Amino acid sequence: MIMKRFFTLKRLIFRRVKFFLIIFLFCLGVMSYYLLELGSEEQQRVRVQPLLELGFRLEDAVRFDQRFSDQRFRWPWEGNEAYRGDEIKFAEMWLNNSVITEILLNYYYCASSNYYSLVWLLGSIKRGVSFWDEAVMFVVNGDINHDGVSNYDSLLGPNADVLDPIMPNPATIYALEKNLSKDVIKMLKPFDKDGRISKWEREIIDLAAAHKISKDCLVWIAESVKPNPATIYAIKQGLPKDWIERINPLGEDDNLTGWEKHIIDNLAVLSDIYVDWAIEKATKKRGLTPWEEYIVNNIDNLPSCFVEKIFGDKYISYEEWMQAQFLARFSMAHLMEMDELWINNPDLDGDGFTNEFEVAIMSSDPYAYNGRFAVLAYSEGLPSSWREQVGYVEEFLKSNGFEESNIYRLYEENMTLQDFNRIIELIASRSNEDDIVLILLAGHGIKDEIYFSDGWVSYKKIKDTLSKIKARQILIIDSCYSGSAKTYLMSEKRVLITSSGEDEETYGGTSFFIFDAIGDKRYDSNNDGYCSIMEAFYGAKAYIESKFGNHPQLMNESLAEKIYIIEFYLKLK
8 A cells, every 4th residue: 555655656746847847848948949049139130220220121231240240149248239330331341242342351351460360261250350340440441452442432432333442443533533424434444454544544534524535436445446656646636446546556666756646647648658658667666767767757848659659669768768858959849840750760860879969969960970980000010919909999989880881990011101091081082071080090109200011100291191081080199109299180170199298108008998988987077978088088098197107198178078989878887
């Protein structure tokens, strides 16, 4: 009986304990649910309340809190501060563009936290970590692209639709300063691709602000044009698109010269051949030669037939350059009366001197033929070096305009007085006052005489023979005591050059150094680009005196400075 009551009491106690345990667990579950669910929701509402008051949608505020809140539930002794200050603007930025905002957050957090960067490496940055406030402040108020606009304004400000919050916006900022409309600014966004604003981009924006460029043209410029000084200038001049594209190579060296600007200004009237030449020149990045530079800068003063001829060959020669200078001496009205053959002929008299050289340098008539004759003579018994030097002079003359039929040779045994007189008489019959006769006599000499192969000949006899020639003469005597010849051979129409003084022996070779000096720009004392006989003589004289001690002589300087036996432009050397 007692045992039966004991087991009955035990079952009763177990049932009551089980009942109270169930009640306890139920209450504990309800409390846990409240604390963990309803409590965390209430705490979250407290945190996001400022966001809701500013008009945030509840779901957006919750999404933001779920991303950045470090704890869902906080115990009473833990703080549960509402979002405030820069955090609210930060929330606006994140909800607008979470990717860019988190890029900024990571960047500024690492920049401000130093060794706390480990937080960033281990997991996403949340509210409550060290340097959170500093990072958020920089995300909102910083200017990561240094364009003068805060990150917040770049993302959410009045011009956010045209600003890039990460990449620099110099062109867009400048366009905003010029009060351009948003649709125009959007057309110019390609200008921001390189993160800087160039001079030409500023100029385009200025033109757009002044309503000097259409919207279609702006789009084309921003997307298609390869900008350089030439294209910008063409755009300013209002040229059509195809013309702008055509002249684009003119400015590829980042420089627009006066002649290139002239092409753009006159593209409608200039010869296509000339324009194509200029564009090809620019494309190949070749500089202008002196004559090319002269022609392009004087293109308006040249007949079209001349322009088309010289540029059609893609190369401007020295002769064409000289002819351009010659044509510039005439009015366009006069040139229009001349035929194409005359205009394109750089040597009207066919004497081997260009028209301009005859007028500007020789002071002679370009219509009068200037014949050139030469008598080269050296007697027997001279060292071989003398023969070599005379041979050099012969080759020099033949390669520089002297016709083979006008060069007479009296070498060694052929240098006789009879043959000399015969040749001089022949030249006298073939030449006139417009011509030039060069005479070189090389041989042994004594005072007042020079040795020919048939004996000694006085300078007086030579004078009598040379007096038959009406042309201008250059007489070079290369012999000992040759300075004594000046007593007999000086004349108004003759330049006399001797290799020594009248009481001086000579080593020989004066003629070689004179002709060698003609091609040396160091001796072009008047800087006209050519060496006259006088300039060449003084160049050779200085060398001979310093090297060999002889004292060459020149008589009739006034004539010598006007005589040019060849046309050899020195400024290219």
